[in-house]
Amino acid sequence: MIPAAFDYVRAGSAAEAISLIGQHGDEAKFLAGGHSLLPLMKLRLAAPSVLVDIGRVSDLSYIKDAGDHIAIGALTRHMDVETSAVLQEHVPLLAHAAGHVGDPQVRHRGTIGGSIAHADPASDLPATTLALGATYIAQGPNGTREIAAADFYQGFLESALAADEMLTEIRVPKMQGAGWSFQKFNRRAQDWAIVGVAAWRRNGDSGVALVNMGSTPILATSVSGALAQGASVSDAAQLAAEEAEPQSDLNASPEYRVHLAKVLVRRALEAASA
Amino acid sequence: MTVTDDRPSAVLGTRLLRREDPALLTGEAKYTNDLDLPGALHLAVLRSPYAHARIVSVDLSAAQASPGVVAVYSGADLAGEWASPMPSAWAVTADMKNPAHYPLASSKVCYVGDGVACVLATSDVAARDALELIDVRYEPLPAVVDLEDALSDRVVIHDELSTNSSYTWDLKIEGTEGQVEQAFADAAFTVKERYVQQRLIPMAMEPRAVAAVPQPFGGDMVLYSATQIPHILKVMTALTLGIPEHQMRVIAPSVGGGFGSKLDVYAEELLCVALARKHRVPVRWNEERGEGTVATTHGRGQIQHVELAADADGKLTAVRIRLLADMGGYQQLITAGIPILGAFLYAGVYDLPQAYDFSCTGVYTTLTPTDAYRGAGRPEATYAIERAMDALADQMGIDPMDLRKRNFIRKEQFPYTAFTGLVYDSGDHLAAAEMAAEMADYDGTRARQKAQNVPGAKKLLGIGQASYFEMCGLAPSRVLASLNYSAGGWEAATVRILPTNKVQVVTGTAPHGQGHETAWSMIVADKLGIAPGDVDVLHSDTALAPLGLDTYGSRSLPVGGVAIAIACDKVIDKAKKIAAHQLEANEDDLDFTGGAFTVKGSPDRTMPLAAIAFEAFTAHNLPDGLEPNLEAQVTYDPPNFSWPFGTHICTVEVDTETGQVDVLQYVAVDDCGVQVNPLIVEGQVHGGVIQGLAQALYEEAAYDTDGNLKNASLAEYLVPAASDVPPITLGHTVTPSPTNQLGVKGIGEAGTIGAAPAVINAVVDALSGLGVTDVPMPASPHNVWKAIQAATNNSQGASK
Numbered sequence A: 001m002i003p004a005a006f007d008y009v010r011a012g013s014a015a016e017a018i019s020l021i022g023q024h025g026d027e028a029k030f031l032a033g034g035h036s037l038l039p040l041m042k043l044r045l046a047a048p049s050v051l052v053d054i055g056r057v058s059d060l061s062y063i064k065d066a067g068d069h070i071a072i073g074a075l076t077r078h079m080d081v082e083t084s085a086v087l088q089e090h091v092p093l094l095a096h097a098a099g100h101v102g103d104p105q106v107r108h109r110g111t112i113g114g115s116i117a118h119a120d121p122a123s124d125l126p127a128t129t130l131a132l133g134a135t136y137i138a139q140g141p142n143g144t145r146e147i148a149a150a151d152f153y154q155g156f157l158e159s160a161l162a163a164d165e166m167l168t169e170i171r172v173p174k175m176q177g178a179g180w181s182f183q184k185f186n187r188r189a190q191d192w193a194i195v196g197v198a199a200w201r202r203n204g205d206s207g208v209a210l211v212n213m214g215s216t217p218i219l220a221t222s223v224s225g226a227l228a229q230g231a232s233v234s235d236a237a238q239l240a241a242e243e244a245e246p247q248s249d250l251n252a253s254p255e256y257r258v259h260l261a262k263v264l265v266r267r268a269l270e271a272a273s274a
Numbered sequence B: 001m002t003v004t005d006d007r008p009s010a011v012l013g014t015r016l017l018r019r020e021d022p023a024l025l026t027g028e029a030k031y032t033n034d035l036d037l038p039g040a041l042h043l044a045v046l047r048s049p050y051a052h053a054r055i056v057s058v059d060l061s062a063a064q065a066s067p068g069v070v071a072v073y074s075g076a077d078l079a080g081e082w083a084s085p086m087p088s089a090w091a092v093t094a095d096m097k098n099p100a101h102y103p104l105a106s107s108k109v110c111y112v113g114d115g116v117a118c119v120l121a122t123s124d125v126a127a128r129d130a131l132e133l134i135d136v137r138y139e140p141l142p143a144v145v146d147l148e149d150a151l152s153d154r155v156v157i158h159d160e161l162s163t164n165s166s167y168t169w170d171l172k173i174e175g176t177e178g179q180v181e182q183a184f185a186d187a188a189f190t191v192k193e194r195y196v197q198q199r200l201i202p203m204a205m206e207p208r209a210v211a212a213v214p215q216p217f218g219g220d221m222v223l224y225s226a227t228q229i230p231h232i233l234k235v236m237t238a239l240t241l242g243i244p245e246h247q248m249r250v251i252a253p254s255v256g257g258g259f260g261s262k263l264d265v266y267a268e269e270l271l272c273v274a275l276a277r278k279h280r281v282p283v284r285w286n287e288e289r290g291e292g293t294v295a296t297t298h299g300r301g302q303i304q305h306v307e308l309a310a311d312a313d314g315k316l317t318a319v320r321i322r323l324l325a326d327m328g329g330y331q332q333l334i335t336a337g338i339p340i341l342g343a344f345l346y347a348g349v350y351d352l353p354q355a356y357d358f359s360c361t362g363v364y365t366t367l368t369p370t371d372a373y374r375g376a377g378r379p380e381a382t383y384a385i386e387r388a389m390d391a392l393a394d395q396m397g398i399d400p401m402d403l404r405k406r407n408f409i410r411k412e413q414f415p416y417t418a419f420t421g422l423v424y425d426s427g428d429h430l431a432a433a434e435m436a437a438e439m440a441d442y443d444g445t446r447a448r449q450k451a452q453n454v455p456g457a458k459k460l461l462g463i464g465q466a467s468y469f470e471m472c473g474l475a476p477s478r479v480l481a482s483l484n485y486s487a488g489g490w491e492a493a494t495v496r497i498l499p500t501n502k503v504q505v506v507t508g509t510a511p512h513g514q515g516h517e518t519a520w521s522m523i524v525a526d527k528l529g530i531a532p533g534d535v536d537v538l539h540s541d542t543a544l545a546p547l548g549l550d551t552y553g554s555r556s557l558p559v560g561g562v563a564i565a566i567a568c569d570k571v572i573d574k575a576k577k578i579a580a581h582q583l584e585a586n587e588d589d590l591d592f593t594g595g596a597f598t599v600k601g602s603p604d605r606t607m608p609l610a611a612i613a614f615e616a617f618t619a620h621n622l623p624d625g626l627e628p629n630l631e632a633q634v635t636y637d638p639p640n641f642s643w644p645f646g647t648h649i650c651t652v653e654v655d656t657e658t659g660q661v662d663v664l665q666y667v668a669v670d671d672c673g674v675q676v677n678p679l680i681v682e683g684q685v686h687g688g689v690i691q692g693l694a695q696a697l698y699e700e701a702a703y704d705t706d707g708n709l710k711n712a713s714l715a716e717y718l719v720p721a722a723s724d725v726p727p728i729t730l731g732h733t734v735t736p737s738p739t740n741q742l743g744v745k746g747i748g749e750a751g752t753i754g755a756a757p758a759v760i761n762a763v764v765d766a767l768s769g770l771g772v773t774d775v776p777m778p779a780s781p782h783n784v785w786k787a788i789q790a791a792t793n794n795s796q797g798a799s800k
């Protein structure tokens, strides 16, 4: 549980962080809350030679009402997302989901940007922002670009971010009173989901995303498609795993995961429709 | 015998806060790893990545050149350090097969985690970094992961034994030949069940840690270790390393839990001492959490075949048990004896005629060695009989509570001579069961269950019970002799009154979380009529407390605590001689109450213990021939085991769609005889219940077919956290033990013993309407879901 040796530099701003990453090349990594990266380093599954600490880039910790969406700075901690009055009013699904990440210690350290950049299919916020149709803002040496959540997740722990790009902001559309539900199925309260579902529904529109049902967070487009065509909740829920490629682990076989996804999607949609 | 007054005196029975806690809670307590040892070298152990392999070659050269490295050794390099193989203290049968086991393997590895080489370096990090540079060539051999596969000898692990079976130990009752077979032939009902006790990882809060410190000149050695057994460790280290026993001193600083996993003599303890001796500097080692999951012993690991015979009324007429017990790759200190500790308890709390047939076969596998784990053999036994009782009730179509009531040993039968010849000291199972039933609203819950568990219901209610007997207070030395155990079961105590009437107690028990300092001070305070705060308790250092047999098997209070009470009596006897002398009275005319001797009928002729303590110290005016000072030393060998008992009732709701089990309520009624400190009792029961619940619902050391542990971290090995623990409601009855003067029985393991069967009985009860008759442990959502699927498919198949 001792990481390999590494160098450490602290960045004061996004621009400085990006230039530091550029200087150090492929072997460098951003360090935000450290709650995904440090465990990997301790197990020596990751061994970056330089860490560029962005944890104190405080101007990237904010939650702002930007009209049709809420803009969240990448360094905003899970606890701030959970307790934000703005989010509770306009994007309650995200605030609620953030309250289910790990335990209080994790929520005080981990950042929404780190969670999304890490692109862990078992994490709660990638799937939740995917369900909500979020847009992520990436800043690199040549400026910023927007990446739709649906285009962001490319493989297990792989995102569309280039090595020298930093995620700076998450833009989440306001939910406009949509019904919603977050279903996290796990064995201990503090654990990652065995299967999770983030869902919202407003008239014919809906967004459903699955946690831990493949190598990336999964957008359950078949479910939304069926609902748009007037399918009942329980019929639509049968399509929950159409886009998924569930893996096997100690907690669940693929078959059980598919079953859970159907049950949890049905429950989520029932709650979102109530 | 059940008394309702559970506050026997002003001190005993009070909820005194534990004096140990301020240091523990503020982080001030010093653990082995906190010791400041200037110049110490750090040991790191290279562990086998294979479950079973021949060691072809070990190349240490690159590691030797690594920064900070002082020395690197292979198993072969250290072969000359050992006077004997690692100790195994329990040869359960005369022909038990036990392979020689050394701290580092030199020709073959037998589990993932088996040590093959080690590094000594100036820092822990340097030592661990160098491990990666050791080049070991292995010739992998097939792993043996499954117990039944091991028994087949398809792959023999220890060539020299030519079989994987270590022993077969039978408990047959002389003169009853044929009775069991007859009972089964005559039975109105029989059940035949197979249960699996999954392997568990003890996960003490403090991982293991060791430091060996050679003393200047002369060869004396101090071994600090996070151990439950400083005394046993001292003898065993001396023997294994060829160090004269009087030159070994073992100290257990604050120890953060053990649950049996620190009841052992480990390779790292022996390596630290051997290398400290060789290099003449302190050598220390501390275990990483992940390392501990494979390098520290596991618990349980049994396949149980249980058969019960009963007459038409459900009265048990015979019990037949066949066990397969997983030793792991080697035997550790008492590996072989663990299942035998449960051998006497497979008839549980029931009045069984002499028709009992028990046999256990210990088998080697290529997994981490097993050894004691909270309850050690007794939770396994209780699980088997209590699950089988539910199966019998189910077959008879009667309520399991009713079946138990028909079979309980009745209060008036105590002391009860069991079919094994063991005498159960005291008990009232019916009272405990009725109290638990009332607290759990058993009848009301059954009624709610009827209303809720209708066809098609998605959430099913279940209620499960376990009534247990715990055989503890290990142990009468002669009984241990009959079991071939190589030590006695006594405990030692010294009580010393200092000149200012403060008291030192020296105990041979070795607390590692139990609160002995608090409890022992209460016993002494009660006896001597002083404040608990005036009593200091010395322990866990073989120089301060040279005699002792340490802490395990719920023995510390019923053996060690009783020894202290007897030592107090002896001190009082001596003080009385001084008081009689100075008060010019007859000893028989003196009363000792409230910390003072008073002449009967003359309240003004009195002398407080404080004054006598000072007189004993100055020795100016003592009776002729009486030695100065007030001190008594006692070694107490208990005449019998003690037999705590109780009933636990668990209510669950099972989500049939997901398989999730929700524990709605947990009621534990335990009877540990007289309670010295109810706060400590409750803490022990809470912790024990949670550990049993963990076995029932969460924990399992999961291996792949190559013998790799798949959940070697706390992220994957699911120890429940506070947020996962249901409300636990405690009750107790008090049935004093008649075999010791305090009336105490022991409470350390009770919770663990009752919980697993109560929970699983509840889960199976909830699902019985679906045709589910068993759910394996842990009853994880996935396992429960599979059991439901299997039962539903079965019944659909049947109806087709």
Ligand SMILES: Cc1cc2nc3c(=O)[nH]c(=O)nc-3n(C[C@H](O)[C@H](O)[C@H](O)COP(=O)(O)OP(=O)(O)OC[C@H]3O[C@@H](n4cnc5c(N)ncnc54)[C@H](O)[C@@H]3O)c2cc1C
Binding pocket: A029, A030, A031, A032, A033, A034, A035, A036, A037, A038, A039, A054, A074, A075, A100, A101, A102, A103, A106, A109, A110, A111, A112, A113, A114, A115, A116, A117, A118, A122, A123, A124, A125, A161, A165, A166, A167, A168, A190, A191, A192, A193
């Ligand atoms: C005990 C425990 C339990 C947990 N339980 C859960 C859970 O139940 N659900 C859940 O969703 N998560 C859980 N987590 C993970 C937690 O949410 C992490 O905080 C989060 O996944 C990562 O955020 P971080 O700020 O800590 O990122 P870090 O660990 O600092 O970084 C993670 C990765 O993202 C990169 N990175 C970080 N920030 C940026 C950025 N702005 N731009 C580009 N790259 C960046 C880093 O280089 C690194 O590769 C748990 C963690 C722990 C330790």
